[in-house]
Amino acid sequence: MLRAGIIGCGGIAERRHAPVLGKLKGVTLAALTDTSTDRLAELGEHYNVPEDDRHADMDSMLANAELDLVHICTPHDLHVGQAIAALESGAHVLLEKPISTTVDEADRIIAAAEAAGRKVAISHNQLWSSGHRAVRRVVDDGSLGEVFFVRSEGFSARHVSGRGINQDWRTQSGAGGGGPLIDNGYHQVYKAIDIAGPPTRVFARIGRHASDIEVEDTAVVMIEHQGGATTSIQVGWCAPGGSIRAEEIFGSTGQLRVGGESPLRLWTHERSRWDDVELEPEVRDELGFPPLVQEFLDAIVNDTDVPEAMSAAASRQTLAVVVAAYESGQSGQPVEL
Template sequence: MAIIMEEQTSAVKAPAKDKLRIGIIGCGGIANNKHMPSLKKIENVEMVAFCDIIIERAEKAAKEYGAPGSKVYADYRQLLEDKSIDIVHVCTPNRSHSFITVDALEAGKHVMCEKPMAINATEAKKMLDAAKRTGKKLTIGYQNRQRDDALYMKQEALAGTFGDIYFARATALRRRAVPTWGVFINEYEQGGGPLIDIGTHALDLTLWIMDNYKPKYCVGTTYHALNKDRNTGNAWGDWDVDKFTTEDCAFGFVVMENGATIILESSWALNLIDCREAITTVCGTKAGGDMLDGVRINGVHLGRQYVTKPNLSAGGVAFYEGNKGADPSEREARAWIDAVVNNKAPFVLPEQAYAVSQILSGIYESARTGNIVYFN
């Protein structure tokens, strides 16, 4: 873990100009809870422009997080006209990820776009192509990779602990936690429900730890089983049954080109007690690993089955930098700014996020058609 963490938390080197200038597009939940507080902690960046179709949200964000003289906009295209802006964070609902990101890249900005990459693989491909065409950096907000347990599992995979991983389970299961704010339950705006919203995190973690981005075929099912239920018991208050047009749960069986199998389970609402979110289980030829109770590594040694559990805390001793950067959201922001400043590949590559989108689109297509979907 040390190698990755050192890289993530190292001080960001000074760019040619004093501070990189950042514009935020979409000033809702994720901007306020992840992007803006994290960017505020980074020494050599400043947020100078804020855009939201609900202008009061942009104004509030500018007041709380903006550098003196920050601009606010209701139309993202006006923000993109500002040539002094280096980086744009796209924090709008899924439907607009693709066109805003493509426009921002074409306008010469580096882009951090929220997950999922887009509403489907076709839209995600446009983003990937635009990044290649413009030479600007693009990354996607899969901050779960920056959790201690995920970084540790990745280190084990890199160390060869698991051998060849040929089975994995990507889990994003909620019993009754349908997001009722914004447009999450609107199929048109989001491109889907729990599969594209939280299944995307679990699948990203799984592909990353397997280091396998080549799907061969998949089968999927989606259900609208509980979304018309008025007896919701929902964590965030009752959902509006008339507006809930996405699936409430979805499942996929994915076979990779190398023969590995991934089972993807996702739900916002499911009659299930054992709920887990944004975790993965991997099984390899030498050992297995899961995130079901911290990280657990299982295998056989000297003819005996073993399970080991690394201690992921600092052992009671604060990091010498006072735990700086230990929060996954801040790590994500630091890694991203570091990639821009030092011209490195982003921690989450757009090609990797595109593979996630391909698989999610495949599962939706299979559910819609009843057919196996082959990726070429």
């Protein structure tokens, strides 16, 4: 039985990490650490973690809990130090996205994993979601022809508040490393790379227009891909009245539309109509997280590489796009990758 620990008992640990670790076979949620004693008690009692295994100090948990793996669910700026500490303690690591706030930090995590002989995975969970798996099937079977454009737009009224001591860390430049682009937009970037291929150049307009926060509230990003495709991403916390989410993929012989009248619809030149695409059943709000964790556990048990899509190298590539977008937003010029 694998023993898992969680660093950070905030909202994402409560909604996704702890429930999944509590349900999957072959693993037990053995220890928790958080600076909030209230959060430690709440999650610890709910998931039957013994009081002696609820630690207010991360180093204490890593030294005493005899863990096989650690899930890191903390503000972005803490990822690098906590990941390296967990790896050096002998644990495998599953990090919430993003892997870190800088490419240099990502490289340090990768180097620490290699030195320790441990595995690192990043929660690119939406690649495992029922919806995205269906998108991949359509792209892979050739129904769209050659993909040339990916469009992804998602706006909300504000950031998601945390559940810990610092509930608004996402709006703070130090803790978050940025705003909606590095938070929500990170998912949009890795999904676009998965569909359209490796990124080569980035251009962005980024600003703060409707919010009294330290970070941007609006980001518009264009990504050029190695195969010639283009991605347009719009993301922000600037829509107090709400917004209509748009996600579409355009190919030489067809078009996919995510959401709207049905979860996924396909138009092809051959059929000249919209058809619903069948999705595998998925519990609301899981968004691919259980199968991602299961594949990470399988890699640990079987001593195989983690799937490329959740690897530290893949997350470094995603982060490089985000960092380039911030650079472009400041300079007004495109940035080569």
